[in-house]
Amino acid sequence: MPVGGGETVGSRWSAASPGRRRGPELERAILDAALEQLSTVGWNALTMEGVASGAHTGKAALYRRWPSKADLVADALRIALPRIGDIPDCGSIREDLRLLCARTRDVMHSRAGQALRSVLHECDHIHADRFRGVIWSGLHEPAQRLIRELVERGIVRGDVRSDATSPFVVDVIPAMLMYRAKVCGSEWGDADVTALIDEVMVPLLKV
Secondary structure, three states, X not given: OOOOOOOOHHHHHOOOOOXXXXXXXXXXXXXXXXXXXXXXXXXXXXXXHHHHHHXXXXXXXXXXXXXXXXXXXXHHHHHHXXXXXXXXXXXXXXXXXXXXXXXXXXXXXXXXXXXXXXHHHHOOHHHHHHHHHHHHHHHHHHHHHHHHHHHHHHHHHOOOOOOOOOOOHHHHHHHHHHHHHHHOOOXXXXXXXXXXXXXXXXXXXXX
16 A cells, blocks of 8 residues: 555544545545544444545545455554554663553554454454454564564673573563453553563563
């Protein structure tokens, strides 16, 4: 898709005005309308007709770009999901991971992140794998890559043990965040993030 992003859709696309629009401007309006529908009526009640109405266009404009509702929603979520971004050196593995956790939590709590979690709760198994792929490419894989980089940085700095390179190490934070959010239905406050770092990650990684 020609539309790129790293911010929430609403903040970038709400300026799209009704009327005769083409190309990227029309696509932005459609994707914004799709995300709005997800946020208000959910996956099951979302329709191509409703998205077209919200974008002030016809259904044909949607079907020319996206063959199905699932294709449209997957693109809307993928493009709207914020990026975690690079983690600057905060001076210790503890502070590096605290910042990463906070940013990962912000992605999960974003408009697109909340919509994505709702979709996974509602959609059937036929579509679930596709949306899990959006979470993997937009959140889990970047978080794991960054954790690996932070661990390697800590090894060089001297506050992480040299053999803390197991593939399971990079799974702990994303897995815990998603488990508590999806299975337990609880959100991560600052105290929870601090406890995860101090009681789980630092003991796991310390020299």
